[in-house]
Amino acid sequence: MGAPMPDHLRARRTHPEWAIPCPVQHCRAKPGLPCLGRTTHRPVAGGSHPTRLDTWLVQQHTQPAA
Numbered sequence: 004m005g006a007p008m009p010d011h012l013r014a015r016r017t018h019p020e021w022a023i024p025c026p027v028q029h030c031r032a033k034p035g036l037p038c039l040g041r042t043t044h045r046p047v048a049g050g051s052h053p054t055r056l057d058t059w060l061v062q063q064h065t066q067p068a069a
């Protein structure tokens with residue numbers, strides 16, 4: 004009761020696409036983690052690669068919501 008929300012749950016509210024691993028070859032961010040830049044190794048702008056967002060969006064249309 005009153006416990007802070009775990010990071011991975013908070014992330015799903017702001018970045019639902021983090022539910023899937025990043026399909027970008029050089030990135031491959033794990034579920035629940037932000038995408039990292041290839042050279043900077045820092046989270047990319049927006050938190051995820053556009054390809055990851057696209058892949059997640061497509062899955063929303065091809066799979067029933069869990």
Ligand SMILES: [Zn+2]
Nearest residue numbers: 025030038052
């Ligand atoms: Zn990525």
